[in-house]
Amino acid sequence: MAKLSDRTANVLVLGAVVSGFLLLMGIGLAGVVVMQRNLTFTSRVAHTYKVQDAISDYRVLNERMETARRGYLLSSDPGFVRVFEETASALPPALQRIGDLTRDNPTQQARVRAAEVLMREQIAVARRSVTHGRSAAANFAQDAAVRDTRNIRALTGEMSKDEAAKLVKRDRQRLSSIGQLIGLIVAAALVTIGIAIGSLWIIWRYTRDLARSRDELSRLNEHLEEEVADRTAELSRANEEIQRFAYIVSHDLRSPLVNVMGFTSELEAAAKPLTELVEKVEAEAPQLLAPDAKLAVTSDLPESLRFIRASTQKMDRLINAILRLSREGRRVLAPERIDLSALLQGVVGSVKHRADELGAAIEIAPDLPFVVSDRLALEQIFSNLIENALKYLKPGRAGLIELRAQRRGERVIVEVVDNGRGVDPKDHSRIFDLFRRSGAQDQPGEGIGLAHVRTLGYRLGATVTVDSALDEGATFRVSLPASLSIEAAAA
Amino acid sequence: MNDSRHVTIVMVEDDEGHARLIERNIRRAGIMNDIRHFTDGGSALAYLHNDESGPALNGPALVLLDLNLPDMSGTEILSDIKSNEKLRRTPVVVLTTTDDKVEIQRCYDLGCNVYITKPVNYESFADAIRQLGLFLSVIQVPEAEA
Secondary structure, three states, rough: OOOOOOHHHHHHHHHHHHHHHHHHHHHHHHHHHHHHHHHHHHHHHHHHHHHHHHHHHHHHHHHHHHHHHHHHHOOOOHHHHHHHHHHHHHHHHHHHHHHHHOOOOOOHHHHHHHHHHHHHHHHHHHHHHOHHHHHHHHHOOOHHHHHHHHHHHHHHHHHHHHHHHHHHHHHHHHHHHHHHHHHHHHHHHHHHHHHHHHHHHHHHHHHHHHHHHHHHHHHHHHHHHHHHHHHHOOOOHHHHHHHHHHHHHHHHHHHHHHHHHHHHHHHHHHHHHHHHHHHHHHHHHHHHHHHHHHHHHHHHHHHHHHHHHHHHHHHHHHHHHHHHHHHHOOOOOOOEEEEHHHHHHHHHHHHHHHHHHHHHEEEEEOOOOEEEEEEHHHHHEEEEEHHHHHOOOOOOOOOOOEEEEEEEOOOOEEEEEEEEOOOOHHHOOHHHOOOOOOOOOOOOHHHHHHHHHHHHHHHOOOOOEEEEEEHHHHHHEEEEEOOOOOHHHHO | OOHHHHEEEEEEEEOHHHHHHHHHHHHHHOOOOOEEOOOOOHHHHHHHHHHHOOOOOEEEEEEEEEEEEOOOOOHHHHHHHOOOOOOOOOOOEEEEOOOOOOHHHHHHHHOEEEEEEEEHHHHHHHHHHHHHHHHHHHHHOOOOOO
């Protein structure tokens, strides 16, 4: 199975969750709509029931009035008259109620109107028959009230039938809307389950991939540690070898140099009586003195000796520098807690005299952090950097050297910022090489300082970089581990 | 007789130039003692132990020792001298290019009497040798125990 990238997994999970919620919201809305429709249908059904109720009330009254009339006509019992009057007065409002309830239904309205006409005639005829006693009794067959009653019965029967049909239809609608609601709920449940399963599947897959890559990583890590340990051992072996080599070479170079210097001095010493002799000969017997011989003794010889001496002196300085570097590489570091402010003040104090001579100001920023590191190495690093800054000021510009430091995570960045002549960007890496210098060679030095700084820096686990352009000053940045561990110091 | 003039200076120095410079400066300091020069450790040890005029058998001596020798380390010769019953009182001046603190310490631990670093600066070097010459003119070197 293809591995899911973090991004894809995130997008998928987010998409699933969002679409799930959107779907659920949609389903909820649909539910509300369906419920409302259901409510409408239910109220319509209730309304139809009400209409049916009114119709059947009317029909009962209708039958009851007829029955009361007949009862009276048959028995002449005045109680029937009372019942008759009661029902006769109740009939119009009953019909009126049907009319009110079915105002939206033209068919039923027409029927109500027809029934009203019939009812009026029926009541009038019936009342007449009740008032006039039995005279009409014999003729029920031709009695208009009987016919009206029958017609009303038929009419209201139809109305009732209509309403019943309507009831069936509305009930079906209601049921179907309930069905829709249930369907919707089921759909929502299914969708939710689907989304849940999908999300779980993606999360499970992602977690599994994550676990797998974590295992892989820890495996690699273990391996890496071994590898790093191996490499470190190799490196420190190589480093030791280089240092030993540098040490031996510089010593062995020194030995012949002692001879060169020594015999040069002997030559100088020997040249002295020779010069005196030449001077004497010149004074007493100039004809004996060849111009070549005079030139050789008075000018060539001392000049040659001077060059030999200058070169050997320089060579001695270079060899000493290599020796110092190799010795520095072997020194055991002693990490301690150091207040950078105090350390830098000490360094600045040692160059104050020179800074005053040059009219340069050195400013140390307030509130510098503490570091745990090797004091001597730090002092050498910063004194080299500050001396360099003083050495390479821009003539005609008041020197200003700023020292800043800040803690960034596990490291402390110390900056030595000057406004001096700067370093050409093409020389930025070169200036850290041994015996290499940049720009006008108008200052004494062998090109050792920055190489020394970098070597010391490496031992402290620090990197030293420069940021500069010609004529625009330079910023030397030392990135130190905030806390130099003893193991690192021993390595 | 315990005359310092009879003290033989045994110089163990593989570099002919250094040896010559040392000798010249010793002579300039007015020290006229015999100087026996050896360019390797083996012959120097042979002289010290077995030569009839060597310090083990006869006459007092002072050893000028370079540490960087082709066949062995100067410290080996030093420890050999200082662990030998007959030689251990012989003064040893280590005169070498090494100015490593550890090395200097080691030499003193082994019993070296004076440690001098050969400086490239010839004037200091010549000075050091002349001082050594003065030193040679006043030190008392023990007689060999017969």
